[in-house]
Amino acid sequence: MSIPEIVDGATRLYGIIGDPIDQVRSPQQITMRFRAAGQNGICVPIQASIEQFDTVIRGLKAMSNFHGFVLTVPHKVRAMPYVDRLSPGALRIGAVNVVRREADGAWAGDMTDGKGLLQAACEAGFEPQGKRAVVIGAGGAGSAIIDAFADAGVADITIVDVDAAKAAAVAARLGRAHNRCRFTVGKADAAGKDILVNASPVGMYPGTQMPAPLGRLDPQLIVSDVITKPEITPLLAHARACGCRISTGVAMYQAQADMLARFLMPEIAR
């Protein structure tokens, strides 16, 4: 297949839907991956407000050469009814971040938010089977990460949130789905844990700080952060100073971009 300089009449369309949209990186990251695989596809930014979301989704799905979309804030939960086939992870979490048109015309959706961080952590040396984790932040990203950890065999997860009721709700919901993992609502204490994850916005510019006063960390601990700006958050800098292995939000997004591109266009060989 020949690939146009940017786009031509035969280009397959994909989009990332969110509001705001200026800041998203998927258009470059996913389009580059399509092109590197020799595919004539493009992922474009699609700005849809909450009020217009239904109209936009129906319009996009009605286009014959529109083959899939990534969802970002604030549409990940809202998109659920537009997906015919939800992956087990998307069903457990109650949100979807990537949807594609299948050969039979049905729409299939998955949730990769947690799997991206898991993969980045594994690249830093994490082996999930039987391990103990503490996850700070029980919002959308946090629940996806907790689900991915439990799905990969993590044995014990402590969930930390300033809103303890929110942490308890996530523990209860995911506890029903994963009966081989123990979920606890607790404090940000890494003692005796194998991995610590920050899935809260604390640490982001401006006014970056630690998500919790953690003190000295055991060098055996792996520390992951979802924040991309700055890439090395105060938490990661502290972890590194303690001799811990770290995985960054940037690494998580890179891993996730691969997953998204492959989900959207399954013919891309790994």
Next chain:
Amino acid sequence: MNAQSLPAFVDGKTRLYGIIGDPIEQVKSPEILTANFRGRGRNAIMLPMHVLPGRFDETLRGLMALNNLDGIVITVPYKARITAFCDRLMPAGRRIGSINAMRREKDGSWSGDMFDGQGMVLALRNNGYDVKGARVMMVGAGGVGSAIADALAACGVSSLTVYDIDEQRARELAARVSEHHRHGGVRFGKPTQDNIDLLVNATAVGMNGQGLPVDFAKINPNVYVFDVITHDTPLLALARQCGCRSLGGLPMTKAQADLLVSFILGES
């Protein structure tokens, strides 16, 4: 923004435009108009959008609801149907009753206009042929035919004979053009090459590589032949074989790129 700061392909800030049609794979506007945007230093892209007739309204409502899509180019078979989505038509679009471009205005309303006819006249001019004073035979009175007839009349052809297998449609077009341009020389008539300087195909005949829109065995070498189809056709092949000067539809698309882009960017 200068060209150096444009993304390689697309980024989160790219403004979207789309060309809607059925089929869509053959259209050249995505390359031509994306290059035109970028040549102006705009981080913008023209996307191909394939829409089946049964899904047209739904798609249009969705596209018009996007906050980062500012304009739509329209091709076969939707140039007349799209006018229902415009809040206002510019004069040419109103005269012709079909459009090939619409844009979002600052107040959120949508305006439509038609550039096919101007594009055709410009393409001929760029190739050294001035339509002023020409005697024209045109076959095809649909959307693109209507646009071409309007532009030819506006540019002062001395006569224009219009034919369509739907004779009623051709008669109506001739009457409409005569009325708007107070032009005495526009009429319905069967395809002929007697007293003709310019022969125009504005039908889809030949798009699949087969068939002639007129049953001419030969074409008089003094006749200039224009075909709206953007690739080579049996009519263009016959014209070359007979020693006629000829032009296909791709130069028409290219010639109107500046007009279309200036319009959808709100610069004209």
